[in-house]
Amino acid sequence: MNKHLARLHFLAQQPSRRIIGLMSGTSLDGLDVALCKLEGHGLATKLTLEHFATVPYTDDVRHRIREVFAGGPNGQVDLEYLTLLNPWLGLLHADMVLACLREWQIPATEVDLLASHGQTVYHAPQHQHQRPDFPLNATLQLGDGDHVAVRTGIITLSDFRQKHIAAGGEGAPLAAYGDYLLLSSPKEERLLLNLGGIANFTYLPRIGQDTSTAFSTDTGPGNTLLDATVRAHRPSLAYDEDGKLAAAGQVHTGLLQALLAHPFFTAAPPKTTGPELFHAEYLRQAQMQSGTEQLGLQDLLATLTELSAASVAQAVTQAFGRHPSLTVYASGGGAHNPSLQAALQRYLPYCRLSTTEQLGILPDAKEAVLFAVLANEAVAGEPLSIGAGRQRVPAVTMGKISLPG
Numbered sequence: 156m157n158k159h160l161a162r163l164h165f166l167a168q169q170p171s172r173r174i175i176g177l178m179s180g181t182s183l184d185g186l187d188v189a190l191c192k193l194e195g196h197g198l199a200t201k202l203t204l205e206h207f208a209t210v211p212y213t214d215d216v217r218h219r220i221r222e223v224f225a226g227g228p229n230g231q232v233d234l235e236y237l238t239l240l241n242p243w244l245g246l247l248h249a250d251m252v253l254a255c256l257r258e259w260q261i262p263a264t265e266v267d268l269l270a271s272h273g274q275t276v277y278h279a280p281q282h283q284h285q286r287p288d289f290p291l292n293a294t295l296q297l298g299d300g301d302h303v304a305v306r307t308g309i310i311t312l313s314d315f316r317q318k319h320i321a322a323g324g325e326g327a328p329l330a331a332y333g334d335y336l337l338l339s340s341p342k343e344e345r346l347l348l349n350l351g352g353i354a355n356f357t358y359l360p361r362i363g364q365d366t367s368t369a370f371s372t373d374t375g376p377g378n379t380l381l382d383a384t385v386r387a388h389r390p391s392l393a394y395d396e397d398g399k400l401a402a403a404g405q406v407h408t409g410l411l412q413a414l415l416a417h418p419f420f421t422a423a424p425p426k427t428t429g430p431e432l433f434h435a436e437y438l439r440q441a442q443m444q445s446g447t448e449q450l451g452l453q454d455l456l457a458t459l460t461e462l463s464a465a466s467v468a469q470a471v472t473q474a475f476g477r478h479p480s481l482t483v484y485a486s487g488g489g490a491h492n493p494s495l496q497a498a499l500q501r502y503l504p505y506c507r508l509s510t511t512e513q514l515g516i517l518p519d520a521k522e523a524v525l526f527a528v529l530a531n532e533a534v535a536g537e538p539l540s541i542g543a544g545r546q547r548v549p550a551v552t553m554g555k556i557s558l559p560g
């Protein structure tokens with residue numbers, strides 16, 4: 156028997172596994188590395204986050220990814236470049252993991268599995284691409300898993316989203332599975348709101364309620380348009396730190412309405428999207444329609460912050476009616492933005508806003524942790540039957556297995 160398969164078989168039967176979850180999201184700020192101890196599986200899963208780091212991307216890495224990201228800066232992608240970037244990113248992520256392990260003084264041999272999300276470079280749900288010649292959902296993540304496994308020597312699971320699509324989903328959001336396993340409560344209905352480049356939430360009914368109502372959905376832009384606007388006006392800044400620039404501006408209602416007129420916002424959840432739709436050109440069009448091409452940076456950021464909050468609230472009211480009273484736990488970079496949090500509270504006055512820190516999960520680590528949970532389920536668990544397949548949460552395990560040798 157292949158010794159790595161024997162090891163996998165052994166690991167699957169152990170009471171606990173040490174798994175590193177890796178996430179590099181749409182903000183291109185860096186690679187999130189979460190070293191987790193996972194005991195058990197399914198609803199009995201117990202997670203301990205042993206170490207966490209965001210390894211920042213250099214300008215060169217960001218530039219390389221942007222050459223293909225969401226179709227590339229000019230809507231054209233060099234195929235040879237894309238082909239080269241796939242293993243290059245795998246090796247980069249592997250080296251970042253090895254650097255973290257050195258820093259944490261943990262030998263790679265003491266890590267059982269790696270769960271590598273890779274870098275989404277294009278997300279193409281059918282409702283977005285609308286091509287009659289390809290009646291299917293598709294998504295593409297780069298950072299080849301075999302390269303990660305061979306470079307680190309750690310059995311690696313990657314490319315999680317394809318199975319979700321193969322089983323009827325849109326390949327995202329996958330957060331529903333890990334959120335359900337780690338964060339369901341017998342006491343309250345919860346909304347786990349991730350405010351990354353794109354915002355999404357998972358609805359969790361109370362344990363004991365009908366689990367088929369659990370689902371997750373994207374809601375629209377989180378930070379992606381804010382970051383792009385800051386970069387365009389102040390190239391030395393990466394984002395609107397603590398929402399200070401937005402706080403100094405005024406929301407322009409005409410621009411907000413033009414932005415909210417996009418049909419994505421009225422489509423019923425669950426739905427997914429990405430920077431392929433919410434990009435600088437979408438903002439430019441809305442500015443032209445509302446005659447706000449000359450709006451200053453602070454007013455633009457105030458309006459875009461309002462858009463993120465308004466679109467989250469719209470998806471919440473679409474799903475739960477006009478006066479939703481849920482407990483909302485925020486995560487992702489937007490959880491650090493007081494202007495965005497204040498806008499959310501205005502739009503959702505009946506909800507109690509908090510962060511996942513209250514639930515013992517670092518807001519910045521949450522997505523990386525969720526991929527460690529998916530890998531744990533793929534190796535030691537069973538297909539995750541939540542949402543009973545009804546809310547586009549197909550009952551599958553996810554992740555392709557790469558052996559290091």
Ligand SMILES: Nc1ncnc2c1ncn2[C@@H]1O[C@H](COP(=O)(O)OP(=O)(O)OP(=O)(O)O)[C@@H](O)[C@H]1O
Nearest residue numbers: 180181182351352353378394396397487488491492
């Ligand atoms: N202190 C802060 N104030 C305001 N915004 C912040 C702060 N810290 C982080 N952010 C925002 O959060 C972003 C990073 O968020 P995060 O890492 O959750 O995104 P991501 O994981 O790349 O995105 P996605 O979840 O869509 O894949 C930054 O680019 C910035 O816009």
Ligand SMILES: CC(=O)N[C@H]1[C@@H]2OC[C@@H](O2)[C@@H](O)[C@@H]1O[C@H](C)C(=O)O
Nearest residue numbers: 275278327328329330351353355522
């Ligand atoms: C295709 C893709 O990479 N989607 C990401 C993105 O970033 C946030 C949002 O859009 C979410 O749908 C998803 O990531 C999280 C981790 C998810 O699948 O739950």
